[in-house]
Amino acid sequence: MTETIRALQEKMEAAVRALDFEEAKRCRDRINLLRGGATEVDAETADMSGLARQKPGAMGLGTNHQRRTPPPGWTPPPKPDPMTKGRSAPRGPRRK
Template sequence: MTKAIEALRKRMQAAVDTLDFEEARRCRDQINLLRGGAAPEEAEQADLSGIERQQPGAMGLGTSQQRMTPPPGWKPPPKPNPMTKGRSSRGGGERGR
């Protein structure tokens, strides 16, 4: 099994060096099949044209949540001024007199 994977790795690197990325993709997919438990003969004869890599976020936690969109005309509230944080607008001078 490891000899078949090593041969496919060499074939994949040769394909990358000649910029034949389709052949490199086929080799990569065959390596993944071998690592998944397929026999070398099965991996060689497998039709890999329909196999696509899973996109991030396609499955898993949080994918069924809808995106929140604000209602039309909504504006976010103004951000507080950090220079006035904690100060009273009533006057009164210092605290604790």
């Protein structure tokens, strides 16, 4: 089986050099099927036309959370003035 995978890899690389990306994709999919445990006959006859690769981050932690949308008419509160951050108003006579 390793000879078959090696031959498919060479065929895939030749297809990429020839800019035939569809053939390279078919070779890549057959290699993945063979590595996954399929027989050569199953990998040859498998119909991969309806399958799509998963988008990056679709299964990662925290990457597929839905975005929250604010209710209609909501406006964000004004941002605090950075010049007064952490200061409080004077409370009484100053000590010396």
